[in-house]
Amino acid sequence: xxxxxxxxxxxxxxxxxxxxxxxxxxxxxxxxxxxxxxxxxxxxxxxxxxxxxxxxxxxxxxxxxxxxxxxxxxxxxxxxxxxxxxxxxxxxxxxxxxxxxxxxxxxxxxxxxxxxxxxxxxxxxxxxxxxxxxxxxxxxxxxxxxxxxxxxxxxxxxxxxxxxxxxxxxxxxxxxxxxxxxxxxxxxxxxxxxxxxxxxxxxxxxxxxxxxxxxxxxxxxxxxxxxxxxxxxxxxxxxxxxxxxxxxxxxxxxxxxxxxxxxxxxxxxxxxxxxxxxxxxxxxxxxxxxxxxxxxxxxxxxxxxxxxxxxxxxxxxxxxxxxxxxxxxxxxxxxxxxxxxxxxxxxxxxxxxxxxxxxxxxxxxxxxxxxxxxxxxxxxxxxxxxxxxxxxxxxxxxxxxxxxxxxxxxxxxxxxxxxxxxxxxxxxxxxxxxxxxxxxxxxxxxxxxxxxxxxxxxxxxxxxxxxxxxxxxxxxxxxxxxxxxxxxxxxxxxxxxxxxxxxxxxxxxxxxxxxxxxxxxxxxxxxxxxxxxxxxxxxxxxxxxxxxxxxxxxxxxxxxxxxxxxxxxxxxxxxxxxxxxxxxxxxxxxxxxxxxxxxxxxxxxxxxxxxxxxxxxxxxxxxxxxxxxxxxxxxxxxxxxxxxxxxxxxxxxxxxxxxxxxxxxxxxxxxxxxxxxxxxxxxxxxxxxxxxxxxxxxxxxxxxxxxxxxxxxxxxxxxxxxxxxxxxxxxxxxxxxxxxxxxxxxxxxxxxxxxxxxxxxxxxxx
Amino acid sequence: xxxxxxxxxxxxxxxxxxxxxxxxxxxxxxxxxxxxxxxxxxxxxxxxxxxxxxxxxxxxxxxxxxxxxxxxxxxxxxxxxxxxxxxxxxxxxxxxxxxxxxxxxxxxxxxxxxxxxxxxxxxxxxxxxxxxxxxxxxxxxxxxxxxxxxxxxxxxxxxxxxxxxxxxxxxx
Numbered sequence: 001x002x003x004x005x006x007x008x009x010x011x012x013x014x015x016x017x018x019x020x021x022x023x024x025x026x027x028x029x030x031x032x033x034x035x036x037x038x039x040x041x042x043x044x045x046x047x048x049x050x051x052x053x054x055x056x057x058x059x060x061x062x063x064x065x066x067x068x069x070x071x072x073x074x075x076x077x078x079x080x081x082x083x084x085x086x087x088x089x090x091x092x093x094x095x096x097x098x099x100x101x102x103x104x105x106x107x108x109x110x111x112x113x114x115x116x117x118x119x120x121x122x123x124x125x126x127x128x129x130x131x132x133x134x135x136x137x138x139x140x141x142x143x144x145x146x147x148x149x150x151x152x153x154x155x156x157x158x159x160x161x162x163x164x165x166x167x168x169x170x171x172x173x174x175x176x177x178x179x180x181x182x183x184x185x186x187x188x189x190x191x192x193x194x195x196x197x198x199x200x201x202x203x204x205x206x207x208x209x210x211x212x213x214x215x216x217x218x219x220x221x222x223x224x225x226x227x228x229x230x231x232x233x234x235x236x237x238x239x240x241x242x243x244x245x246x247x248x249x250x251x252x253x254x255x256x257x258x259x260x261x262x263x264x265x266x267x268x269x270x271x272x273x274x275x276x277x278x279x280x281x282x283x284x285x286x287x288x289x290x291x292x293x294x295x296x297x298x299x300x301x302x303x304x305x306x307x308x309x310x311x312x313x314x315x316x317x318x319x320x321x322x323x324x325x326x327x328x329x330x331x332x333x334x335x336x337x338x339x340x341x342x343x344x345x346x347x348x349x350x351x352x353x354x355x356x357x358x359x360x361x362x363x364x365x366x367x368x369x370x371x372x373x374x375x376x377x378x379x380x381x382x383x384x385x386x387x388x389x390x391x392x393x394x395x396x397x398x399x400x401x402x403x404x405x406x407x408x409x410x411x412x413x414x415x416x417x418x419x420x421x422x423x424x425x426x427x428x429x430x431x432x433x434x435x436x437x438x439x440x441x442x443x444x445x446x447x448x449x450x451x452x453x454x455x456x457x458x459x460x461x462x463x464x465x466x467x468x469x470x471x472x473x474x475x476x477x478x479x480x481x482x483x484x485x486x487x488x489x490x491x492x493x494x495x496x497x498x499x500x501x502x503x504x505x506x507x508x509x510x511x512x513x514x515x516x517x518x519x520x521x522x523x524x525x526x527x528x529x530x531x532x533x534x535x536x537x538x539x540x541x542x543x544x545x546x547x548x549x550x551x552x553x554x555x556x557x558x559x560x561x562x563x564x565x566x567x568x569x570x571x572x573x574x575x576x577x578x579x580x581x582x583x584x585x586x587x588x589x590x591x592x593x594x595x596x597x598x599x600x601x602x603x604x605x606x607x608x609x610x611x612x613x614x615x616x617x618x619x620x621x622x623x624x625x626x627x628x629x630x631x632x633x634x635x636x637x638x639x640x641x642x643x644x645x646x647x648x649x650x651x652x653x654x655x656x657x658x659x660x661x662x663x664x665x666x667x668x669x670x671x672x673x674x675x676x677x678x679x680x681x682x683x684x685x686x687x688x689x690x691x692x693x694x695x696x697x698x699x700x701x702x703x704x705x706x707x708x709x710x711x712x713x714x715x716x717x718x719x720x721x722x723x724x725x726x727x728x729x730x731x732x733x734x735x736x737x738x739x740x741x742x743x744x745x746x747x748x749x750x751x752x753x754x755x756x757x758x759x760x761x762x763x764x765x766x
Numbered sequence: 767x768x769x770x771x772x773x774x775x776x777x778x779x780x781x782x783x784x785x786x787x788x789x790x791x792x793x794x795x796x797x798x799x800x801x802x803x804x805x806x807x808x809x810x811x812x813x814x815x816x817x818x819x820x821x822x823x824x825x826x827x828x829x830x831x832x833x834x835x836x837x838x839x840x841x842x843x844x845x846x847x848x849x850x851x852x853x854x855x856x857x858x859x860x861x862x863x864x865x866x867x868x869x870x871x872x873x874x875x876x877x878x879x880x881x882x883x884x885x886x887x888x889x890x891x892x893x894x895x896x897x898x899x900x901x902x903x904x905x906x907x908x909x910x911x912x913x914x915x916x917x918x919x920x921x922x923x924x925x926x927x928x929x930x931x932x933x934x935x936x937x938x
Contacts, residue, residue, distance in 0.1 A: 126849055217851055275850040279813025290915030
């Protein structure tokens with residue numbers, strides 16, 4: 001229902017109720033004023049009936065609507081029904097009570113008007129009046145009869161004077177002699193009026209003729225309203241008596257004496273009053289049923305109007321009362337559904353209105369709090385994402401254990417280091433990961449001992465180096481493990497792969513050892529050689545034959561071995577203290593060609609092949625050192641393929657230029673590729689360390705020197721096996737068919753200055 | 767009273783009804799015969815005035831519209847019993863007449879002769895005239911409570927009606 005139609009309803013209800021009340025009031029007023037009431041009763045009754053019917057219709061519609069709502073379970077309908085019922089009860093009960101009492105009152109009251117004694121008294125009064133009148137009539141007729149007889153005795157014509165005397169004796173108002181047909185022959189009157197008395201009616205004449213005297217009452221009429229008819233002659237008694245005739249001659253002519261006596265005014269009035277009252281009473285008594293019906297009808301109608309009015313008011317009022325409650329409940333429902341939008345407010349000043357306002361405020365605060373929570377959750381999420389990103393990109397491995405020691409968080413670094421899909425073991429113990437049992441045992445032990453020693457030592461963390469075998473090849477990893485306690489009993493383990501660090505340290509240590517050894521060993525070598533040569537020089541002449549030959553051979557051996565040892569020591573020294581590189585622009589192709597010219601025989605045999613890239617940019621480097629590098633690499637390659645039959649052995653030296661996606665030069669690479677047996681995995685990892693070699697002879701310093709020089713040039717050295725998925729091999733298992741050493745130079749000479757200036761972004765950082 | 771009750775209570779009827787075109791217009795004469803029912807007579811004796819109303823309407827046919835009302839006349843008689851003098855008084859207009867018995871009084875209101883219905887000029891020689899006549903005991907003039915209490919009683923429903931078409935006047 002829209003607001004307008006609701007208003008229309010309310011207004012029409014108020015109007016109808018008001019009309020009903022006014023009509024009831026009119027009915028009540030009308031009941032006071034009987035004639036008005038009786039006159040307008042009918043239309044008032046019907047009007048009220050119409051209003052009542054209208055009300056019934058309205059109430060019926062409202063009741064049906066309400067019943068439908070209750071049946072549909074529409075929200076709030078039950079409360080409305082309850083309130084309406086209560087209000088209606090409050091309105092209807094007193095009405096019904098008053099109605100019952102009034103009904104009794106009216107019934108009894110009307111009945112009490114009609115009393116047998118009152119009726120008897122009225123009858124008696126009427127009879128009394130009648131008797132008095134009869135007595136008067138009798139008296140007048142007796143006097144008239146006497147007077148007539150006296151006149152008859154007098155005989156002859158009646159003189160007016162005698163008649164007047166008679167009139168005075170009789171105290172009549174008029175006296176007249178009337179002829180047989182009723183014509184007035186002679187009359188006397190008390191008044192001086194000359195008017196003749198009326199002719200007697202024929203009926204009176206005939207009855208007087210038969211009974212000698214007759215009398216009747218005249219003018220005592222009313223029109224039923226209790227007052228004498230205006231303008232009618234006053235009440236009088238007319239008596240007619242036969243005048244006896246003693247005169248035979250005149251016997252044929254009948255004469256009558258007519259006397260008219262006025263009835264006393266008070267008597268007439270009283271008699272008429274009695275008659276009027278009697279008539280009124282009788283009428284009322286006849287109509288008493290009607291009266292009762294009228295009053296009861298009025299009463300009933302008033303009751304109905306009042307009751308219906310009360311019902312309508314009840315519905316309207318309870319609607320009014322329920323509205324804010326419904327508003328509130330609707331709001332509560334919305335909040336329960338999670339809708340914290342703006343709530344409607346009931347605009348009244350009472351507590352209910354205040355309640356809806358408070359509710360709206362509360363909802364608003366809730367909504368604010370929720371948005372605050374959402375914001376902070378988003379912040380936490382962002383922080384988490386940050387942390388996750390950091391964790392994911394950390395080179396260190398991070399494992400978080402929860403209170404029960406189960407794996408909670410693992411970062412990709414950990415997976416990478418231990419080469420186990422640790423994140424798949426989330427929620428399990430670390431011991432359950434294959435190959436991690438020792439690691440786990442160490443971690444727990446350290447945590448326990450750390451917890452025991454918590455009081456004394458530093459509480460924060462512990463640290464330990466740990467060597468772990470992992471991967472398919474049981475490689476040994478050196479791990480630096482760091483443990484810390486986290487809030488709520490969680491534990492954090494961070495570990496780094498320090499294998500390379502350890503390797504570097506080893507190299508460093510080797511350098512030192514080599515330098516000392518070289519120094520210590522080199523010093524006595526020259527005296528040894530000189531002493532041996534001097535021995536030969538002095539003693540060779542003195543000895544003969546076999547002895548001289550043995551001396552010469554022994555000295556040669558000593559000198560050769562000392563020379564070899566010198567070479568060895570020099571290598572060590574060279575490795576230990578390489579001179580600082582003098583970086584100058586140079587062309588790698590020229591350098592490689594220059595070195596390879598030393599291996600002319602191998603090149604001619606086809607064992608060594610050089611393919612140079614064109615347009616090679618100049619790099620910066622120390623030509624002497626790089627020559628050493630190339631020499632080492634080529635020598636290594638040739639050594640590796642030495643065992644292969646001639647013709648199949650092949651060492652390729654290759655230069656190439658690597659470009660970025662934009663086309664700028666990124667690096668210049670030098671590859672040395674052989675088709676020898678390759679490296680074992682173990683060697684592959686540590687080949688750049690000193691004294692690691694696959695060769696039976698050699699110091700194992702070749703690749704270490706290469707690495708060191710490459711580092712000085714800012715170049716990257718990589719070592720890998722050339723793997724071919726041999727089609728002849730079973731199931732595509734990769735087969736090692738050679739080794740490759742690559743050097744990537746990323747420091748370029750500034751000679752093509754234009755190129756560098758034009759694309760600074762492609763200039764290498766180092 | 768004895769006279770009245772001695773009559774068998776015959777059905778009220780209109781014994782004669784006559785409409786005459788005369789020199790002085792249209793006149794109506796009618797006579798009815800009915801007896802006062804016991805209830806009515808009882809009420810009369812208790813002082814309730816009785817009203818008899820005769821009403822006549824002269825209409826003329828109109829095919830295109832409602833029939834035309836030419837003239838309407840009505841007469842109301844009032845009969846009341848006066849217990850003081852035991853007389854019945856009949857009022858008709860300003861005229862009053864007293865009767866000793868109810869039968870006499872009622873017979874005085876039962877018939878009318880030469881009741882002028884229309885002036886000579888009001889009625890022309892054409893036909894199509896008709897008279898609607900009714901004679902009834904009018905209870906609407908009674909006191910209201912009385913009306914309510916007698917509502918629906920057959921004793922009080924005295925009503926006689928007649929509709930008569932007027933014959934065209936004979937050619938002179």
